[in-house]
Structure formats: C-alpha cells, structure tokens
Amino acid sequence: MSDHVLPAPAAPGTGAPESVRRRTVLAWSLWDWGSASFNAVVTTFVFSVYITSAPFGPEEQVSRELGIALLVAGIVVALFAPVIGRLTDQAGRRKTWLAINTGIVVAATLLMVFVAPDEQFLIFGLVLLAIGNVAFEFASVSYNAMLGQIATNRNVGKISGIGWGMGYLGGIVLLALILVGFIFPEVGWFGVTSDGAWNVRIAMLLAAVWFAVFAIPVFFAVPEIPAAAHPEHTGRWFLRAYADVFRSIAGLWRDARQTLHFLIASAVFRDGLAGVFTFGGVIAARSFGFDNTTVILFAIAANVVAGLATIVVGFFEDHLGAKRVMVSSIVLMVICAMLVFALHDAGTWVFWVFGLMLCIFVGPVQSASRSFLARLIPAGREGEIFGLYATTGRAVSFLAPAGFTIAIAIGGETIFGIIGIGAVLLIGLLLLLPVRTTR
Template sequence: MSEPRPVAEAAHHTERTHRGRVLAWSLWDWGSASFQAVVTTFVFTVYLTSAPFGPEAEVSSKLGSALLVAGVIVALVAPVIGRLSDAAGRRKTWLGINTAVTVASTALLVLVAPDQRYLTLGLVLLAIGNVAFEFASVSYNAMLGQIANNGNVGRISGFGWGMGYLGGIVLLALLLVGFIFPEVGWFGVTSEGGWNVRVAMVVAALWFAVFAIPVFFAVPEIPADPEAPGTARGLLTAYRDLFRTVADLWRNARQTLFFLFASAVFRDGLAGVFTFAGVIAALGFGFESTTVIVFAIAANVVAGLATIVLGYLEDRIGAKTVMIFSILLMVVCGMLIFLLNPLGAWVFWTFGLTLSVFVGPVQSASRSFLARLIPPGREGEIFGLYATTGRAVSFLAPAAFTAAVALGGSTIYGILGIALVLLIGLLLLLPVRAERTSGA
C-alpha cells in the first residue's frame, strides 16, 4: 500500500482540481456566446430580417412571434426541468442533450439562403435553438452549486459571466475579420448567396461544441434521488413543489417573492435588449452587418468593464440603488434612441453604448440584492427559483416588441416595447425592501 500524500500536497491537488472544474464550467459560458451574441443578437437575426426575406415590418413581426412561441414553451417547462433532472441524477445528461440540440440548430442555419422561401426554416431553427439553449442554461446554472461555496460563489459566477462576454467578443472579431468584412473571406467565402453569414453559423456551432466539452469531463454528475417519482408523476410533483415554495415565500419571505417577480420582468427586458439590438441597428438606423458586429464588440467591452467598475460602487451605495438608476437610465437611453432616430446613426452609437454601460451592473446587482433577502438555509432553493422565474416570463419582451412593431409599422417602434418592459420591472422593484426575513 502506498503512503498517503502529505496534507499540503493533498490540499494543493484539491485546489488544482477545483480551479480546473471552475475553468471547465466557465468554458461552457465562453462557448455559449456563439448562440447568444452571434445567432440571436448581432448576426443571424440581422441577416434574417434583411430585404431578401420580405418587408421589414412583416419579417420583424414574424421574428418576434417565433421568439414568443419559444418563450411560452420555456415558461411552461423550464420551472421544473431542473428539479426533474436533479431528482434523476441526470443534470449533465440533459445539459449535453440540450447543448447538442442548440449546436445542431445553429449549424443547420447554413441552409437558410437569402430568399423568402427560407424564412420559415430560419424562424423554426431559431425558435428550437432558443428553447434548447434555455433548457441547457437551467442545468448549467444549477452546476454552480457543485463547484462553488458560500465564500466564493459570487467570484465564480462572475468569472463565468465574464467569460461569456469575452467569448462573444473574440468570436465576433474572428467572424468579422474572417467572413463578414473581406470581399473574399477565409476558405474563399463571399457574401454571394449569403454564404458569409451562413458559414459563420457553422463556425459558431463548432465554437460552442468544442468549448462545451470540458464541463462534461471535469464536473461530476450528481447522485439520483432514490425516492424520486417516475417521469410522469415527477412532472406533477415538480409543479406542485414549485407552487408550495411560492406559497411559503408569500407567508414567510414576501419581500423575496416580490423581488423575484420584479427581477423576472426587468431581466426579460434586458434579454430583449440583447435579442433585438442588432435588428434595430440594421433596420432602424441602416447599419450594415459589419457595422452591427463592430457595435456588438464595443457594447460587450463597455458592458464588461462597467460591470467590474460599478461592482465596487455597489458596495458603497447599495445594490438596489444601482439597479434603480441603471434601469432608469436604460429606459431614458432607449427613448432618446427612438426620438432622435431621424438624426442618423450617431444616435444609436452614442445612446446604444451608453445603455450598454448599465446592462451588466443590473444583472450583477440583482444577484447580490437577492442574496441579502434570502431566508437563512434556503439559498440554493431561492436561487433556483430566481433562475426559473426569469424564464417563466421570457415571452414578455418578444411580445412587447412584436406588438410595438405591429402598431407602429416600423422596427424602430420595437424600442418602445422593450423600454416598457424595463419600466414595468423598475416600478415593481421600487417598493421592494432590502430586509432579510426568516422562512419556514
């Protein structure tokens, strides 16, 4: 029998293992930027709403409808999918399945040629990818508890979030230089037939697939619950338990419940900013696809740096103050973009980048504010509900965007829909008190 390792050596090995798991976990976030930044925000949705696919307002409305359908599906299933996969001990399995569906949907976008006949195919693949990505995110976010503890969960979560921003910047830059900017890009790809965008979708799919792999080897699977019911029964039980949790919060931690609801609304407004920013830039201000990507890179850099800087300020003035002023200034910037639209592209550059300053701080402050509200001993449960409530209302921003475009007759009116969702979230946040209560 070999001698046991010295304590210092064992501790060093544990630290190395822990850091390896954190890096592997965060690489999924790095890779997922391919879907969030490239597919849903700045490249494919801009391409899909271009002239070859039909009239501007009609195509934008159909895009919003497709994302609305995806949001409704997520709202019906996401709140319990994490609970079911955890009970079965299949968290990594479902992360793998949904990641694979997202990657496949992204890769198949190469088939969407610039013609009206391919619009439906593009919308269906985009909706499937959105649903699968949201389901994958449920499992991915649940893994945070496996690699972090109360003393470092903020740093590790922030590191993963930062990796997502950075991954989006790097991939967008590569696509810009390799396919979008040059007349003849890498592998001889040109813009004829939309091949520069279509090939970029294949690259984005490969990017996600490669960087998603490490988490499946580094992070262990959780054990199954031997007392968990079967799938059909388990689905009903999961919904029943969800309602019980909400009822318990209403009785014992009402401020927490109020904040969960308010944050779900304004976080969906933030999602609307990411989803429709590229479309508004292209159709509302005439940005070329290359300019949209340059703006995306600048916005990601601004958002990442602002999140770090305002994170220090949050400790001095409070998380709620950061959220209130950040959301308010985002609404103001959105209204200025809408009102000053006739003055030209500089309006979107100026106020769009200003708006980007406040996106990350709202996300970061929202998480830390909730940590101060959670009743002792219920951190994991409430943070799980925090993740699912956001998805449960993920139809709000697409619905508001679609309605605004339909009523106004132009894509630029979609800004009003997104600003309305943010404003409602802000109004719901104002009465929430930053006090910790004890739960049952």
C-alpha cells in the same frame, strides 16, 4: 407566515484546494464563453438578421413570422423550465441534461448551414431558431443551478461575474472573427463569398463548433449532483412535477415570500435589460443616424464594456452586496437613458458616451441577480428555482417591447422609446427595493 427568504445553501466545495476551485470555475465559465455564440451570432447579430432579409419574403411577413417563432419558443420555456429544473434536481441529472440541451443547441446551429436564401427555407430556419432558443433556455437552467456547486456564499458574486463577463467577451470575440473573416470582405477566409449566402451559413458552422468545443470542460470539471432520496416516479412524472411546482410557489408565498418577490422584481428589470440591447441598435440608427457598420461597431463596444464591467464588479460584489450592486446599477442606467433622451440633438457623441455608459451596468445587474438568487436557494432545489427564474422572465417579456412601442406612439419619434425602456427598469427597481436580504 414568514417574510424571510429561503435558508442559504450549504457552502459547497469549501474543503477543496483553491487551485482545484479555480480550474473548476474556469471550466464552468467557458460554457458561458462558448454559449455566447448562440446569443451573439444566431439570435442577435447574424442569423436573425439573415432570416428576415429580402430573399425569404416581404419584410413585414418574415418579421411577423420570426416574432411568432420566438413567441412559441418563449411559451414552451415558460411552461416547462421549472418542471425540467425540478426533475433534474430530483434525478441527479443536472449535468446530463445540460449536455443534452447543449447538444440540441449545437445541432440546431449546425443545421442552419442548410438554410439557403430562398422562401422555401424560411420555416425550416425559424423552426431551428425556435428549437435552439428553447434548448438554450433549458440548458441555462441547469448551468445556472451549478453555481451552487462551485461557489460559496463568500465568493458567489465574483464567480457569477466571471461567468457572465466571459459570456459577453466570448460572443464578441467570435462575432469579430465572423465579421472580419466572412461578413465584411467580398472574398472571405477559405474563399467564401456572399454567393448563396455562404458567408452567413459558414458562420453558423463556426458558431456551432465554437459552442461545442468550449462547452466540453464543464462536463469533466463539475461533478454530478446526487439524486434525491425519494425521486419522482417516472410513470406520472409530468403531472406530479407540475403539481409540485405549484406547491413550491405556494410554499414560497407562505414561507419565503421575499424570494418570490425577488423573482417577480428581477423578471421586470431583466426584461428592461434585454430591451437595452434589443432596441439599442434601432435607436442608434433611427435617432442618431448610425449606418449598419457603425451599429455593429457600437454593439461590439457595448458588449466589451459590459463584459469587462461584469468581471470587475463581480470581484467587489461579495463585499458590497448583490442588492446594492443591482440597485445602484439600475439607478445609473435610468440616469444614462434620460441623458441620451435629453441630449439627443447634440450629436452622435451623446449615444457613444451615455449609451456605452448605460451598457456598462447591464452585465453587473444580470450577474448580481443570478448570484443574489443563488444565495437564497436551499441545496437540492437550484434547478427548480432557476427554472422559475426563467419562467418569470418569459412571463413578462412583453414589457420592454410594449414600453418602447407605447413611448414612441406618445412621443412620435424613435428616441422616445428609450423612455419606455427606462420606465421598465424603474418599475423593476421599485419592486426590488422592498426585497429584504435577511435570512
């Protein structure tokens, strides 16, 4: 048994001129910029809020059905992501499946225009949201796997940081346009009003077009990977792919246990990172008295600082080391979370200062986690391992909600929820510390 990680991939593209690599990196990162329309507008701030509003039914009922829809989507991703990743690696169809899944996300977002504010459209809207989530996760597997095609071990941290930071900033630019143009004013651009919820529905059209346009460059700039010498036989691809995935996991346990340990550790702390944005608005509203407008303004500020910090830290990550970035960032996040809790009676400035400081470190951890894993994957297995990365993340996606809920149940106030989120981050940190970076 070896405790060493998988051998690093060969450094691709080292012979390409620097200017060509810059254009390729820009094209690749524009997919992140565009895809943030789905994360920011559809799943976080606009459509998910709209689909749980009063016209669709009682709050408890629609919230429960939203949770069920996203749970089903999560199960589908957990079951199929590593298989999809492995098959695209073998068939040499990484870019093809990125295009297919991107198209499905765009189509699902576009069809949300037809979700009128009426109970009869609830299931239709939730189905579109679930389909979009599944396709987005599958697309992300192919997209993340491309990192090995455009970066070397010397610059993978910087490139990952640029992409992730562009995602934050792109989503906020689009969200700001939608809020200013359609959501906030009584009569928005082109005369759109809230009658029939057209301000929200037109926002979905804009989000779909935004993603479609900015996703295009990656398909021209990044070449397709070659097919494996002996690809899977299509007649029994499903069962054989699953058998191979289980053999891969066994192989990681036997020959590259550090990689498997990292997949587990990153799944835990990534769920804690998700909890920061998922429950941050709830804590701001319930514990610090933020109204809806102030929550949105804080969310915009949080995403801007996270995006800028991700890009800046990415330029230093290749020198500092991805693990050092992850460890120091998580430690600082836990400290900031505890300061928010300890000083919450001092006023709203506490959340503005330490809440934003906490958000500064979210993006760098996410980006460093992706680049750390990219350094461990042998060439030709990127889709498979990033599929496992998605699966492990989904497998523990209950941790942050559970920690948040249990902490509130023990403490009796919403502010205690931040301790639960901090605990998940701390557990992820403790799991990460023993992971060695020795090749």
